[in-house]
Amino acid sequence: MTNTVNKHSNFLNLFMPMFSGIGKDEYGQKSQIYKPLSFDRLTEGRPVRSNAPIFGLPVELINEILKHVPDRSLSHFALVSWTCCQLARSRQFVSVKFDFSNRTLAIASKLARESLERKNTGKTKQPALGTCIRRISVATNPEWISHRHDFDLQSLADLDPDLKEQKLKRASSEYYDLYLPSLEAIISQGLPHLEAIHWCDTVPMSKSLFTAFVNSQVRELTLLRVFIEEEFTIERSDVSNEQLKIKWPLRHLKLEIRATAFLPNRVSSEPLCKSLLSLCAPTLTHLNWSMGIGQSQLSFEDIDPGQQPIFSALRELRLYSLVLTDNSIPLALMPRTQCRLHTLCVDGRAGPLDAFFQERGTISSLQHLSLSWLSEAEYPLNGYYTFLRTNPQLTKLDLSGPLAAGFIDKRVVPLLKTFNRLKSLCLKWQNQLLQDEFIGSIDERSLHEVGQLSSLEQLHLSTGVQIGWRHNWIIDHEALIKHFSSLSHLKLLAFSRDTYDLEVPEFDADSYYEDKWTNRQIAALTHGRHALTSDEVWEMEHQDRMLTQATKYFADFRKLEWLYFGQLPMIPTGKSRKARPAAKGGRDDCYTYLNTTFGWPYEGS
Structure with missing residues (x-):
């Protein structure tokens, strides 16, 4: 059980924004749209008790007609009958964001009651709201905590210690003792058609909550910057007998998990990660796996050969900031036979992986490769280069992070002339020291060679400082136009982190x-x-x-x-x-x- 100080410290994480190092980022933002359930699934086998002509039509036509009901009319449509209400709710509640607002607390309360009813009787008496929900996100808005409990970080710091303790205790108790358990129950029992969970609250995750995830039928699970306070695994014995008959159908997993910094002895998240990945390995097609700084080392080496997870369905893989003790994990994720990866993204800090890539050879199905934060000062890059050289079939290559100029100019760029299918290229050069000053620059010879890659349809180049206010790449557009004149198939062209010299005294x-x-x-x-x-x-x-x-x-x-x-x-x-x-x-x-x-x-x- 977390002591009071740790519990309060963890709760205050909900007030902390994530530092991105970038400014405005609004262009091209798109949310994934989830379609409402079809009418036959919404009714859960109940007979339609309505004389409305629409319900005499085939299910496919009912679904199509509902698309044309304006959002503003759904509340009126819902008043006609229970059946119409369920149809309206299938649009209104297909995706629900739990942000700790009064509205979502009311939704959570109703779903919890439905969950209890399902647990006791197997189904709900009336058509259920939970039936309509296909996606949930858990992203607490700290303004709602402030609104409900009358404090924010600044006002809390100014309070008398006893009053501060009182306010924190009341707020954290509501969150940990009431809110999280209700969400856990809802995920376990109350959402029969749930397909996606997006969890953004940076709070300790319990074993029972992970068991709820495994019990669900979700196909997409995103866990952002969550952490644990004790070591545990999710075994198949933790899953209900009924669920043992069905594989966990998870296809997309984004896993950012770490141990809390508030415990005197850090716990390892390795047992949890290994058991979680073992459960979803047969169906997983997309894996995005990252860890926090200072995490324990990871390995599949101690798993019995007969129990090693086999990721036969994996198509897209991203490894970010993992600390690997050996090659057992990359070998499981990228086996030498029957590997069907289409996209691979590796952070140089997920290592050392250089030795693995030195021997891995060609992945014939691989079309997109992204390598970032490769540093020759920390690890040799011969393996990464060898892997790149043995996969000339790539159509999309992203070398960002940025990378050392010598590695790009002397090794990568000359190699690219053999990549005859390459359509998309992103290159980012590190700062270079020139006359005791770091500047952003790109070698003219490299620009010329990139300009000879006639198959390119999209190109993104950058150099210099990559975050913050400073921009030190003084771009020369006339030179770029000249070097790229042969790229007649270009459709998209981007230069980021560029700056301009106005040639004015005292202007930087x-x-x-x-x-x-x-x-x-x-x-x-x-x-x-x-x-x-x-x-x-x-x-x-x-x-x-x-x-x-x-x-x-x-x-x-x-x-x-x-x-x-x-x-x-x-x-x-x-x-x-x-x-x-x-x-x-x-x-x-x-x-x-x-x-x-x-x-x-x-x-x-």
Whole structure:
């Protein structure tokens, strides 16, 4: 049992935002859309008690008609009958986000009652809300904690210790003793058609909660930055007898799990990870596995040969910041025979893996390879290079992180001429020391060789500092246009972390986006009836400069459909192919969009 101090410290994690090191990231954001259940599954075998003509139609037509009922009309439609209510709820509650709001607490309360009824009688008396839900996310909004318990981090720090203890005890008890157990019961019994769980609350996860996951029929499970306070495994004996007859149908797993830092002796998450992966290995198609800094080492070596998990269905694999003691885990995930991986993403800190890749050889099914944070100072890179050289069939290559200039310029770029099927390429160079100063730069010879890869349809280049306000790659667009003139099939082109030298005394190009220096020496301009601030003037000037330059790219690359530099996504318009912003939001780091388009394509449910 967690002591009071640890419990309160863990609870306060819910107030902590995650530092990303990036700025605005809104462009191209898309949420996965889950379709409502078909009418026949919603009724759970109950006879339809309605004279409405619609219910005399085939199920397929009922489903199609419901799509055309406006959202604003669903609440009225639900009042017609229980059957109509269930149809309306199948749209309204297909995906539910538990953010600790009054609304979601009320939903949780109803689902908990339904769960108890199912447990006692096997089904609910009335059509159940839980039947309609296909996806849930658990992402507590700290503002609701503040609203309900009248404190935030700042006000809490200023309180008398006794009052602080009292408020924390009341708030954490509501969360740990009431809220989490209700969610556990709901997942175990109350959601018969649940397909996806997205868990974002950074709180201790109990064995019983993981057992609830395994008991469910979820196909997608995302656990973000969760942790445990005791070592445990999830054995098949923990699963109900009925569930033993059915394989856990999990297909997508994103696992970010670690031990809490508040315990004097850190516990290992290895037993849990091994048992969890063993249970889902037969059906798993996507695995995204990462660990926290300071985690225990991982291995499958101590598993009996006959009990080793076999990942025969695995198609996409990402390993991030794992500490591996041997090659048993990568061998299980990427076996030498019958490996059907399509996409592989490896972080250089998930190692040492260099020796494994030195011997692994060709994975004939592999189409997309992403390698990041490879450092010759920490590990040799001969194995990674050998693996890359033996897989020239790749259509998509992402080398980001960034990587040492010598590794890219002298080894990777010359090798790429043998990659005849390559359609997508992302390269990021590390800072280079020049005259006692770190700068972002790309060797002209490398640019020329990249420009000879005529099969490319999309290209993303970057160099220099990759997070924060500083941008030290002074980009030369004229040189880039010249080097890439042979890339006649380019459709998408991106340059990120670029900056511009205005050649003005005392102007520092590194802080181009931070200082927002404008050559119009007035504080504001009158534009229509609205006065523009100096920042707004700078944004207009910057956008004009970028669009002027982008129009040159669109004129020279006739198939180019999308372009990104100067933190601005742009597209061509009309026969003249004049550039315009791709969205109304202005500048955007486009981190998610760039990563999804040029790098790792899967980020969980």
